[in-house]
Amino acid sequence: MDTIFALASAQGKAGVAVIRLSGPLAHSAAAGLTGSSLPSRGMRVRSLHASDGSRLDEGLILTFQAPASFTGEDVAELQIHGSTASVNAVMRYLSDADGLRLAEPGEFTRRALENGKMDLTQVEGLADLIDAETEAQRKQAQTILAGELGILAERWRRDLIRAASLLEAVIDFADEEVPTDVTPEVQSLITGVMHDLQREADGVKIAERIRTGFEVAIVGLPNAGKSTLLNALAGREAAITSEYAGTTRDVIEVRMDLSGLPVTLLDTAGLRETDDHVENLGIELARKRADAADLRVFLTDDPTELGVPMIEGDIQVLPKSDLHGDREGGISGKTGQGIDRLISHISCILSEKSTSHGIATRERHRVALNDAKAALGAAVTVLESGPDLYDIAAEELRTAIRALETLVGRIGVEDLLDEIFSSFCLGK
Amino acid sequence: MKHSKFDVVVVGAGHAGTEAAHAAARMGVETALVTLSEQDIGVMSCNPAIGGLGKGHLVREIDALDGVMGRVADQAGIQFRLLNRRKGPAVQGPRAQADRALYRAAMKKETQGRDHLSIIVGEVVDFLMDGSKVSGIKLADDSEIRAEAVILTSGTFLRGVIHIGDVSKPGGRMGDRPSVKLAERLDSFDLPLGRLKTGTPPRLDGRTIDWSDLERQDGDEDPTLFSFLSTSVIAPQISCGITHTNAQTHEIIERNLSRSAMYGGHIDGVGPRYCPSIEDKIVRFADKESHQIFLEPEGVNDHTIYPNGISTSLPQDVQLDYVRSIKGLEKSVILQPGYAIEYDYVDPRVLTSSLSLPEAPGLYLAGQINGTTGYEEAAAQGLVAGLNAALSVLGRDPIHFTRADSYIGVMIDDLTTRGVAEPYRMFTSRAEFRLSLRADNADQRLTPMGVDLGCVGQIRKAQFTRKMEKLTAAKSLLMDRTYTPKEVRAVGINVNQDGNRRDGMALLAFPDVSFEDLLSLVPGLEGFDADTRLQVERDALYANYIARQQKDVEAMKRDELYEIPRDFDYSMLDGLSSEMKQKLAEARPVNIAQAARVEGVTPAALTLLLAKLRREQKVRKA
Known part of the structure; x- marks a missing residue:
């Protein structure tokens, strides 16, 4: 039975974060982090260290002995400081440890179930919990697939199917008219994917990609100074990569880098009641985009007059400080007054959002990329021996594909057969 | 009556x-x-x-x-x-x-x-x-x-x-x-x-085929039999002929496509993609100039030839036309026309x-x-x-x-x-x-x-037992002790000088190491016969990969133990999408392992399913 771990507390910045481990290696892995032995059942305050001896954090370590634990297995709980950095560091340590892996959604619950640790009423309540986990995962997958990573993942999928199908065709249709040596094409497909994986794995670029497209909408009455504010924001801190009109003349997008976070600023049409049909269309669009944005900056004295609800986390700033004098929360694109404060406010909120986007997900991707890369590397080595070892090369390739399943989707034998039958005329 | x-x-x-x-x-x-x-x-x-x-x-x-x-x-x-x-x-x-x-x-x-x-x-x-x-x-x-x-x-x-x-x-x-x-x-x-x-191809009379210029395919010199009990071939051995379709064959078939049962719209059934008719091959792979045909004798004393690769549902006269356009078959006679069956x-x-x-x-x-x-x-x-x-x-x-x-x-x-x-x-x-x-x-x-x-007879049981005794003996000798890379190198086997001690089975896992290479390293191996030696090599070859897969196998076996009643009602599984419910209801998995293989089913969904199963069991017991 594998030992699994996961962040058990809510993600994002918090006072305390709880990482839970369950399985035969739970205690030894926790002890490894603390560099000293732990009681089989109890509570200790310990410093946590990485394998190179550097200090990660200090935390409270709780140990439970099977079967008297939530899952019925040996369990360790690490209560550490809730900073992103600490949690990241500990999670990374655990996923690099032998015999440990990140839990699948619902897996702790499943083990508890299997070991008879849940009563009837608890089971009743599970549906909602798992539903939420599934939904979160589904959303995450959608986010990934909609973005730049989605395009990459789609290419990987295509290339891996092609590579695997070539090997399988040579293996399974050996007595038919198929090539006998497909090594060069398979190798080039695999090294292409490996190259991409390497780039993604270095520096956890995936996380950034997921965050690509944080949208910040500036909303306000016409002539409140939105465009001036946008220009001031862009000119002061941003490296503008592109500027173009939106789908209508009324939404301007400016892509910029705010304290290291890629952000798209939306300058929307001024929101007001009007009889002008065309302007109304623009306003309708502005409201939609503002609703969908990750964060709204309300440039107004009275947020209720705009018809866009202000929700928790949105920012209100008071327009035209240059005309009204320096006031609390005031801003002026013209004089630059309050701009720095707004930038730090926006980036603070967005960093919080970005970390809550899922340390676990990011760590899961990192592990998947590394596993896939290792298996592909092994496949390339084996392929050097030519067709004689295609069975082993195919096995390594299969391992890589399984590791990447969360990114490229499940690739089944039917996908391979489809590719084989469309590439080769078979049937003697 | x-x-x-x-x-x-x-x-x-x-x-x-x-x-x-x-x-x-x-x-x-x-x-x-x-x-x-x-x-x-x-x-x-x-x-x-x-x-x-x-x-x-x-x-x-x-x-x-x-x-x-x-x-x-x-x-x-x-x-x-x-x-x-x-x-x-x-x-x-x-x-x-x-x-x-x-x-x-x-x-x-x-x-x-x-x-x-x-x-x-x-x-x-x-x-x-x-x-x-x-x-x-x-x-x-x-x-x-x-x-x-x-x-x-x-x-x-x-x-x-x-x-x-x-x-x-x-x-x-x-x-x-x-x-x-x-x-x-x-x-x-x-x-x-x-x-x-x-579909099937037309059967030809082998006596009307001109074999003289056709390529031949022989069997293996050292035949590999199917049964673990068989020791040698019994029937006389033959070879097959190989010929190919050509531009003229393709032209005849293309010209008559509308007369094919399949292309004429007479057939609704789905055919196998790995065994297409010759019509299919020519339509789907139009740029392929020639297709291989194996001429397989149906028996030693039977002159019927099965031309493997040209199954068809074209009318008889077209079958004869295209067959006779093929090298070696110019004068051949069709004994039974090819046909498609739905x-x-x-x-x-x-x-x-x-x-x-x-x-x-x-x-x-x-x-x-x-x-x-x-x-x-x-x-x-x-x-x-x-x-x-x-x-x-x-x-x-x-x-x-x-x-x-x-x-x-x-x-x-x-x-x-x-x-x-x-x-x-x-x-x-x-x-x-x-x-x-x-x-x-x-x-x-x-x-x-x-x-x-109880379905295995005494002869096989005895033969299997003898074989396993030899295999077990050879493997236990091989696993008896481990050797340093230096010791291994000394008998001429090239391994990494990484300081890892390996036993004989681990050495055999290297694709280029054979049983014979180990004779001078491990005493007592000389006595084993060729079959045993070969089998030990095969068993050792994939050891690392099989060990790696073992975890997956165990997880699957564990999941197989959780059986799902045949009448299980997926519609009452709150938290699953209706699409997933429908897929599960159609596939009717008998256990959690099978459910996991149904497309789109996630680990979380399995936990939910398991939870529901547990609950039902308890309700039933109560």
Whole structure:
């Protein structure tokens, strides 16, 4: 039975974060982090260290002995400081440890179930919990697939199917008219994917990609100074990569880098009641985009007059400080007054959002990329021996594909057969 | 009116039927094999060959359980070739051309000689029903045979229609009657049916072929046989001819496409993509200038030639035209035209992993009726149905083959959980544990299981025991101690000087290290015979990969223990999307492991399912 771990507390910045481990290696892995032995059942305050001896954090370590634990297995709980950095560091340590892996959604619950640790009423309540986990995962997958990573993942999928199908065709249709040596094409497909994986794995670029497209909408009455504010924001801190009109003349997008976070600023049409049909269309669009944005900056004295609800986390700033004098929360694109404060406010909120986007997900991707890369590397080595070892090369390739399943989707034998039958005329 | 009673009745004496009847009889229950004619026993209606990749694995597995196909094929084999001989043992598949007449004769002899097995000639027209339970069969002469279990292996006979050009007529095989009444009875069970098609090439008279300029393909010099009990080939060995289609052939076919049954719109059934008609090949791969044809003799004393690669549903005159456009066939005579056949199959997702039909207790389905193609796939299903029918008669638990123990298990699982979209054929790529499911270790995987079940005879049991004693002795010598890289290097084996000590088996896992290389390193190995040496090498080769897969195997086995009742109501699973509910309801997985393989099912969904199962169990107990 594998030992699994996961962040058990809510993600994002918090006072305390709880990482839970369950399985035969739970205690030894926790002890490894603390560099000293732990009681089989109890509570200790310990410093946590990485394998190179550097200090990660200090935390409270709780140990439970099977079967008297939530899952019925040996369990360790690490209560550490809730900073992103600490949690990241500990999670990374655990996923690099032998015999440990990140839990699948619902897996702790499943083990508890299997070991008879849940009563009837608890089971009743599970549906909602798992539903939420599934939904979160589904959303995450959608986010990934909609973005730049989605395009990459789609290419990987295509290339891996092609590579695997070539090997399988040579293996399974050996007595038919198929090539006998497909090594060069398979190798080039695999090294292409490996190259991409390497780039993604270095520096956890995936996380950034997921965050690509944080949208910040500036909303306000016409002539409140939105465009001036946008220009001031862009000119002061941003490296503008592109500027173009939106789908209508009324939404301007400016892509910029705010304290290291890629952000798209939306300058929307001024929101007001009007009889002008065309302007109304623009306003309708502005409201939609503002609703969908990750964060709204309300440039107004009275947020209720705009018809866009202000929700928790949105920012209100008071327009035209240059005309009204320096006031609390005031801003002026013209004089630059309050701009720095707004930038730090926006980036603070967005960093919080970005970390809550899922340390676990990011760590899961990192592990998947590394596993896939290792298996592909092994496949390339084996392929050097030519067709004689295609069975082993195919096995390594299969391992890589399984590791990447969360990114490229499940690739089944039917996908391979489809590719084989469309590439080769078979049937003697 | 005659009445008789058996424990198990098998309807149809093709490859599924014979294997089913033998399996049941080996289990010691009284079995009847009902066939339209004794001539039909073991008839090869398509190409005269057994085995191949994936298929050869199935034959070895059937043999490991003491089935008949392997031994019969060895007696009838007239050309043996081990496919992928140069690749790893996991993907090597034994294949043989078989002499049709010899095969039939050998199968008939095996069948007549089997204890507890009776052959009954007659046409089955209906089942006997006992409420919803199938309790026997009724023959055309109104006689009744009662049985605890009935295994139906009716092949393509369900609403079979044969097409040659625009001419079509009902029939199962050329010259046979389709079973209309039986089809009506099956209809009353309200089973989901689908329609498939398959085709055959025209058969040629070998005496009218000019062989002089044709390329020849010979068998292996050192033939690899199917059965673990066989020691040498029996029939005389032949070679096959190879020729190719050409521009003129393609032109004739293209010009007459509208007259083909398939392209003329006469056929709705789905055909196999790996066995396309020559029309299909030419349409779908228009830029391919030539297609290979194997000219396979149907027997040593039979001048019929099976031209493998040009199955067709074109009219007879066009068949003759295009055949005669091919090199070597300019003057050839067609003995029997090629034809396409359309038939109904039962969506195998309604079957249990025993191949029984819960809608009609007592009835088992095996072979082509379940949407498969190929003799080997049929025989393997026959074996599963035969064993399970016997077990149910004996009041014992069914035997469940898994994806981790056999290709048989892979096939049964694919059929019963995923269903089929085209005639299902085995490929090695279907097996996720391919490196451990090898043709060479089928006996190690399955013979002990067969011994426990009681379907393995004394001869095989004794032979297997002797073989395992030798293997075990050799392996324990090899694992007796470990060697430093320096010691290994000293006997001329090149390994990494990484300081890791390795035992003999670990050294054999290196592809370039052979048993012989270890003779001077490990004392006592000299005494082992060639077969044992080779088997130890094969067992060692994939050790690292098999160990890596072991975790997956264990997880799967654990999940298989959580059974899902057949009547489980997925609609009450809060938290699953309605799409997922529907997919699960259609696939009707029998356990959590199968549910996990249903497309789109996530680990979280499984936990939910498990939770619900647990809750139901508790409610039921309460």
